[in-house]
Amino acid sequence: xxxxxxxxxxxxxxxxxxxxxxxxxxxxxxxxxxxxxxxxxxxxxxxxxxxxxxxxxxxxxxxxxxxxxxxxxxxxxxxxxxxxxxxxxxxxxxxxxxxxxxxxxxxxxxxxxxxxxxxxxxxxxxxxxxxxxxxxxxxxxxxxxxxxxxxxxxxx
Numbered sequence: 001x002x003x004x005x006x007x008x009x010x011x012x013x014x015x016x017x018x019x020x021x022x023x024x025x026x027x028x029x030x031x032x033x034x035x036x037x038x039x040x041x042x043x044x045x046x047x048x049x050x051x052x053x054x055x056x057x058x059x060x061x062x063x064x065x066x067x068x069x070x071x072x073x074x075x076x077x078x079x080x081x082x083x084x085x086x087x088x089x090x091x092x093x094x095x096x097x098x099x100x101x102x103x104x105x106x107x108x109x110x111x112x113x114x115x116x117x118x119x120x121x122x123x124x125x126x127x128x129x130x131x132x133x134x135x136x137x138x139x140x141x142x143x144x145x146x147x148x149x150x151x152x153x154x155x156x
């Protein structure tokens with residue numbers, strides 16, 4: 001239900017954004033919406049609080065170097081669903097590198113960003129290097145070497 005509301009609100013905002021001013025938007029209501037409801041929606045979109053929050057969100061999105069394809073679901077949920085990510089047959093664990101690839105590529109297999117692709121290639125290169133040197137690093141240790149120690153918000 002929440003997703004349907006957000007999607008509908010986003011579509012109304014896209015309709016609203018086509019116009020140069022609130023007054024112009026009021027003259028062209030969203031399809032199948034009466035004038036009174038559309039006026040309340042326009043008031044929301046024109047409010048200082050909405051504009052402030054929108055600017056903050058836009059700024060935060062611009063800072064992202066790497067984006068994922070998880071959507072709004074928790075990372076743990078994707079792990080449990082396992083959506084085609086192969087498990088290690090010996091330990092029955094999901095490979096962090098494969099999970100990273102699955103969550104940073106689009107449905108057509110394209111990487112979400114060049115940085116995401118480079119991170120995955122670093123992980124693969126480190127794995128090959130350690131195997132050729134006879135070292136036995138776990139995949140999690142390789143992830144930490146690629147990304148460094150960062151804040152962890154959930155456990156798998």
